[in-house]
Amino acid sequence: MAPTKSLKPKRKLAPVGQTFLSVSSPRSNRKWVERKSCGIRILQVPALAKIPWLIHGFSTKPGGVSNQDSQKVLNLGFTEWDTKDNVLENRHLFQSALGASGLKLTPLKQIHSDVIHVFDTPPTETCQGDASITNRSGLLLSVQTADCVPILLVDPKKRAIAAVHAGWRGTLARIVVKAIGQMQMQFKSNPGDILAAIGPSIGGCCYEVGTEVATQFLSQFADAPQWFDEFRTGDEPNPVQWLNMMPPGHQPPPKNVLLDLRKANRAQLLGAGLPAANIFVSDLCTACRRDLLFSYRKEGPQSGRLMSVIGIRPQG
């Protein structure tokens, strides 16, 4: 007796626990897992996933209803090449896959700033800014990225959360440090309790920036030289140490360099008082993994948007 086959996709969510394959160092990615549902693949950090009242996730490209290069993709941001209906349907699918359908998604109009919103209730219109924090249940804080660094923060003790968008401008403006400062001010969070998940973004392997960007970082951060690498072929034995030799504000580097924004944000989190063991960094590079992620650098205006979300489950 053969069981009846159903063509309908299963609504049941796959259990968390499958290790996500990494292209580079599997070490830092060991702490990340993938959750699959209806063709949608969501990245999560087990340390956050096990907090019973918390919902979090980083979207990826596969699945969804948008068409890109004759592929179905989960574009979660409004773009010129995609329809509003597709994006809204994708957001609906993403929230369902996460078990977050009951939460109110609160997207921001991101402007590469250090503007942080404190949400007590869902905003009636989209706010301009690049981070939001709350300690209220029922809100799904979010940031959209396609190379920039998404950072989710949770204070398990004070039950407070944040979603942060950090491109090079936001990183230079220390937006993640300021978000933690807001959590301290608003919710009396202790940085030593906060967990941080730094999601997939463009890696130090691919993020080439001009000398003017490097100079700004060098003038602001003592450890900035560690975040840069010379743009090279990979054959050289050692990265040239020009950044270490150069006093801030003097002689700009000779050419473009590679910036590791994840390293920069991790350093800022450590500086803000988070223990190293509380910081989880995805090493997936948006530009290297176009099969899995969206990259504005690689795809230009035809790129989709990833979404990173965090929320407190409604009670009862």
Ligand SMILES: [Zn+2]
């Ligand atoms: Zn890369």
